[in-house]
């Protein structure tokens with residue numbers, strides 16, 4: 459039977475997802491995995507693939523998802539779409555709300571505070587509900603851009619690892635999309651007609667990250683293999699597992 463472009467692309471994405479699971483030994487029998495579902499294309503795609511993986515017998519995993527709403531940031535997320543998407547894939551979705559004080563002056567940017575508090579809510583929810591792993595939707599481009607940011611701005615050759623065992627809690631972060639190319643996820647999201655979130659965060663602006671993205675796009679034009687080169691350097695330097 460002829461395959462549609464959507465099915466062919468999903469197959470490519472799923473193969474890389476499986477390779478990431480294997481290369482980084484991300485799954486163990488009995489894992490309870492909590493997906494951080496922002497509503498963006500990456501975490502939607504992550505949910506779709508983990509939902510499929512959940513139907514395989516060994517290693518046996520259980521998957522649920524959580525969407526964290528930030529009460530004090532007018533950042534509209536269409537939770538009814540997230541609920542129907544998760545339900546369609548047989549994944550239970552939890553919605554939790556949190557907030558932070560953005561009126562007290564702080565030396566930290568609002569985006570930093572917002573993501574710090576979101577992360578805190580995610581960890582708390584995972585621990586209170588017996589999840590031993592949290593799956594996040596960062597892909598290979600995110601990991602490379604972070605490595606560039608840390609190298610050029612922090613003086614540290616480091617990045618978001620594919621697997622990170624948290625020091626102070628019995629929770630491991632996994633990034634099963636770590637081998638995915640962003641453009642493939644974007645194309646799949648379009649073919650699969652993912653609904654775009656009404657992302658109206660008033661604090662979002664051009665950041666150093668956006669600049670790294672542009673620079674990396676330029677580098678890839680000169681050397682289409684550049685991503686594999688950076689990945690290899692990160693792997694060789696032991697930066698992908700903590």
Ligand SMILES: Nc1ncnc2c1ncn2[C@@H]1O[C@H](COP(=O)(O)OP(=O)(O)OP(=O)(O)O)[C@@H](O)[C@H]1O
Nearest residue numbers: 494495496497498499500501524525526594595596
């Ligand atoms: N509000 C949220 N609730 C739960 N998890 C979240 C939330 N926001 C982000 N995450 C998790 O953190 C990851 C990285 O967040 P980031 O803000 O970079 O993603 P995004 O661009 O909003 O969306 P996505 O990565 O899903 O396309 C997401 O892929 C998701 O797993």
